[in-house]
Structure formats: C-alpha cells, structure tokens
Amino acid sequence: MQTTPGTTDSASPDSAAYAPTDRTIPTRSADRASYDRATVHAILDEAYVCHLGFVRDGAPVVLPTLYGRVGERLYVHGSTGSRPLRMARGTSEERDPGLEVCLTVTHVDGLVLARSAFHHSINYRSVVIHGTAHQVTDPEEKRLALDALVDHVVPGRSADSRPADTKELAATAVLSLDLNEVSAKARTGGPNDDPEDMGLPHWAGVVPLRKGHEALIPSEDLAPDIKVPDYLLEL
Amino acid sequence: MQTTPGTTDSASPDSAAYAPTDRTIPTRSADRASYDRATVHAILDEAYVCHLGFVRDGAPVVLPTLYGRVGERLYVHGSTGSRPLRMARGTSEERDPGLEVCLTVTHVDGLVLARSAFHHSINYRSVVIHGTAHQVTDPEEKRLALDALVDHVVPGRSADSRPADTKELAATAVLSLDLNEVSAKARTGGPNDDPEDMGLPHWAGVVPLRKGHEALIPSEDLAPDIKVPDYLLEL
Numbered sequence: 001m002q003t004t005p006g007t008t009d010s011a012s013p014d015s016a017a018y019a020p021t022d023r024t025i026p027t028r029s030a031d032r033a034s035y036d037r038a039t040v041h042a043i044l045d046e047a048y049v050c051h052l053g054f055v056r057d058g059a060p061v062v063l064p065t066l067y068g069r070v071g072e073r074l075y076v077h078g079s080t081g082s083r084p085l086r087m088a089r090g091t092s093e094e095r096d097p098g099l100e101v102c103l104t105v106t107h108v109d110g111l112v113l114a115r116s117a118f119h120h121s122i123n124y125r126s127v128v129i130h131g132t133a134h135q136v137t138d139p140e141e142k143r144l145a146l147d148a149l150v151d152h153v154v155p156g157r158s159a160d161s162r163p164a165d166t167k168e169l170a171a172t173a174v175l176s177l178d179l180n181e182v183s184a185k186a187r188t189g190g191p192n193d194d195p196e197d198m199g200l201p202h203w204a205g206v207v208p209l210r211k212g213h214e215a216l217i218p219s220e221d222l223a224p225d226i227k228v229p230d231y232l233l234e235l
Numbered sequence: 236m237q238t239t240p241g242t243t244d245s246a247s248p249d250s251a252a253y254a255p256t257d258r259t260i261p262t263r264s265a266d267r268a269s270y271d272r273a274t275v276h277a278i279l280d281e282a283y284v285c286h287l288g289f290v291r292d293g294a295p296v297v298l299p300t301l302y303g304r305v306g307e308r309l310y311v312h313g314s315t316g317s318r319p320l321r322m323a324r325g326t327s328e329e330r331d332p333g334l335e336v337c338l339t340v341t342h343v344d345g346l347v348l349a350r351s352a353f354h355h356s357i358n359y360r361s362v363v364i365h366g367t368a369h370q371v372t373d374p375e376e377k378r379l380a381l382d383a384l385v386d387h388v389v390p391g392r393s394a395d396s397r398p399a400d401t402k403e404l405a406a407t408a409v410l411s412l413d414l415n416e417v418s419a420k421a422r423t424g425g426p427n428d429d430p431e432d433m434g435l436p437h438w439a440g441v442v443p444l445r446k447g448h449e450a451l452i453p454s455e456d457l458a459p460d461i462k463v464p465d466y467l468l469e470l
Contacts, residue, residue: 061365228438
C-alpha cells in the first residue's frame with residue numbers, strides 16, 4: 001500500500017514536470033503557473049507549514065499543519081484522534097478509504113504597491129496539490145516520515161534528537177500524499193500600472209518582506225555546556 | 236442583503252468573545268484555543284494572505300488570497316470569472332446561494348526544537364473561520380471592501396492611490412464573510428520535553444522567525460521627485 005515514494009500516475013517522477021490537469025490549470029493568470037518539478041520542490045521545502053483542506057460533513061475545513069517531503073511524497077502527522085486522521089483511517093467496514101485533500105503552501109515575498117488601487121498585489125510563490133491522503137501503516141515508512149517532518153523544520157535535526165519511542169509512535173498518525181496533481185504559481189517583479197497612470201503622484205514599488213530568523217533563544221534549562229550545533233548556525 | 240458589517244448570528248459584535256461551536260472547539264490542544272474578539276482581529280490584521288477553502292465537485296480546494304477586514308466582516312476579491320466567485324454567484328435559477336468556505340490565517344512565529352523528536356513544534360497563531368461567503372452587490376460596500384483590501388496590504392494606502400474606475404469595478408468580484416463561527420489558536424514558549432529527556436545532549440530552544448520588511452524597492456520608472464510616504468516609513 002503506497003510504500004514506494006515516487007510512484008505517480010500522471011507523470012514519471014523522472015520527468016521534469018507534472019502533467020497539468022483540469023484542476024491544476026488556473027482559470028486566471030495562467031502565465032504565472034508552473035508544473036516544473038524542481039520549482040515545486042523548492043517552494044515546498046522552504047515553507048514551514050502547509051494549509052491542509054478537506055471536506056467534513058459536506059463543508060470545507062482548512063487547517064495549518066507541519067509537513068515533510070520525501071521525494072514525490074508529502075507527509076503530515078497528527079494525533080491518532082484528530083479529525084482528518086480519523087477520517088482517512090475509515091471505519092471497520094471501509095478500510096483505508098483515504099481522505100481527499102487539497103494541500104497548499106504559500107510564501108509571501110513582497111507587497112506590490114501600484115499607482116492604481118486595482119493593481120496592488122503581492123509577490124508570492126505557492127504550490128497547490130490535489131489528491132487522496134492515506135494513513136501510513138508501514139512502521140518503517142512511519143519512522144522515515146517523522147524524520148522528514150523534523151528535518152523539514154530544521155534540516156539535519158532528526159539525527160540530533162531522541163527518536164520517537166514505541167508509545168509516541170503509537171500516539172502519532174501519519175498521512176501520505178503523493179505529488180501527482182500539482183501546480184506552482186508565482187508573481188514576481190514590480191507593479192503593472194496602466195500607461196495612463198504612470199504620471200500619478202503616488203509612490204510605487206515593492207516592499208520586500210524579511211526572511212530568515214532572529215537570534216536563537218536557548219531553553220532556560222539548557223545545560224551551559226551544550227553548544228549551538230552547526231546545522232543551526234547554517235540555518 | 237448583508238450590507239451591515241457587524242451583524243452576526245452567534246454572538247453580539249459588542250461582546251468580547253465569539254461563541255464556540257462544534258466546529259470551532261478543537262479536538263486536540265483545546266487549551267491553545269481562544270474565542271477572544273480582539274485576539275482574532277489582531278491575528279487577521281497582521282497577516283497578508285489567507286487560505287480560502289471551498290468544495291468543488293465534492294473535493295476540497297484551498298487557494299491563497301488577499302483579504303481585508305471591516306469590523307466583523309472579511310472581504311476577499313477576485314476576477315468575476317474565477318471559480319469561487321462564480322460558485323458564490325450561483326445560476327439564474329438559484330440567485331445568491333453563497334459559497335460555504337473555511338478561511339484560515341496563520342503566522343509562523345518560531346521553530347521549537349526539543350530534545351525529543353516527538354516534541355518538535357512551531358510557535359504559531361492562527362484563526363479559522365467557517366461560514367457562507369456571499370457576493371457583494373451593493374456598489375458602496377464594494378468600494379469599501381476594495382479600500383479595505385488595499386489598506387490591509389499597507390494601512391493608509393487606499394487614500395494614496397487611484398481608486399478603481401467603473402471598468403475595473405465591473406471586472407472585480409468581492410465576497411463577504413461574516414465573523415460568526417471563529418476561533419484562534421496559538422502556541423508560544425519553549426519546548427515541552429519530558430522530564431526524563433532533560434539530560435540529553437541536544438540543543439533545545441526556539442528559533443524566532445524574522446518579521447517586517449527589507450529596504451523598499453522603488454519602481455524603475457518612478458519619478459525622482461516622489462518621496463517615500465510616511466505610512467511606508469512607519470510600516
């Protein structure tokens with residue numbers, strides 16, 4: 001059951017691009033869309049949380065959550081009692097029905113100020129993934145997924161922390177979502193004012209948003225002989 | 236039709252808190268939930284994009300989009316041809332059916348590194364809103380909404396740009412969503428390692444993420460006599 005990350009229906013993982021589908025071809029600004037695999041991976045790897053959408057009692061639910069990527073497969077985790085995890089697990093009559101999801105990742109890179117109100121925008125990069133998430137039941141894949149989740153927060157971190165024990169593993173459910181039906185979208189550059197507005201007396205340009213992190217805050221109870229590890233200095 | 240921002244069903248806008256519902260009481264970490272109106276407004280006002288979820292052909296769709304707030308009402312906008320806008324408008328047989336949505340806003344404030352992999356987390360603040368979005372048909376409310384959208388990107392900006400003209404207004408559709416069924420959730424502080432892990436030799440603490448913006452980038456074609464306005468210096 002889906003234990004081979006990289007197996008996709010619509011495009012070979014070795015190909016450079018995802019195959020567009022009805023759901024991943026945008027109705028607007030199609031020139032901003034991309035199906036390039038490396039572009040999609042880079043956007044996914046840079047963000048800290050995704051927004052996971054699913055349908056519950058006919059209504060949409062969108063929750064922010066951590067995730068990790070291993071090749072062509074994403075993982076999200078949660079308590080075994082959480083709603084999306086329970087829904088993906090199914091009932092005893094209906095094993096592993098999966099959960100139809102839309103997983104979206106967005107970076108806001110800058111604020112775009114135009115002379116005209118209409119052309120105000122943001123510079124962004126986003127990835128939208130449609131598909132069916134399945135519960136990960138293979139213990140080896142579950143461990144791999146949890147390592148990926150920790151390494152997504154800080155690359156290299158999973159090797160420098162105590163791995164989950166049997167009790168923690170049992171309390172954690174993991175969903176997998178294969179990268180099949182995927183698109184990226186991005187806006188870059190300055191404002192696109194109409195020619196007749198160029199003489200208006202309003203400042204126009206881009207406010208780039210800050211990235212990166214501030215100074216680390218060690219735990220109050222951290223032993224004084226524990227130095228900041230290299231992978232954090234490189235963050 | 237919904238032309239009075241602030242009219243809510245489940246709680247008076249004058250009350251300090253939103254009334255919890257089945258959908259806004261979390262199954263997990265209920266101690267992190269809040270229904271405080273000022274807390275919710277502050278989280279909404281600080282973010283640049285929301286993630287708007289809706290159901291299309293039975294499947295979830297989650298799209299990042301700009302938004303604005305006026306009192307107890309949120310506005311999102313888009314092309315009159317965009318899918319969620321068309322869906323909210325309905326057909327000639329079914330006028331103004333609205334579109335059931337879940338609108339989520341998330342700030343990632345810091346990365347939480349624990350001694351144990353299991354307790355890795357992020358510090359975040361999020362707001363989740365459930366409700367039915369309706370198309371704004373009143374011209375006056377539509378203008379107010381578009382001003383709110385621009386001022387959400389940069390407070391004070393709508394007064395310093397050319398307002399939308401008739402053609403631009405006609406090409407833009409606006410959805411409103413009242414703040415009725417709303418919850419906030421937040422995690423703050425350091426890692427919550429188990430007592431037996433405190434002696435492990437792993438660095439533990441928080442990596443605070445940077446906020447704010449880098450130096451402004453004026454448009455290449457900006458007239459040299461146009462100075463940076465005060466509201467941008469205060470950003």
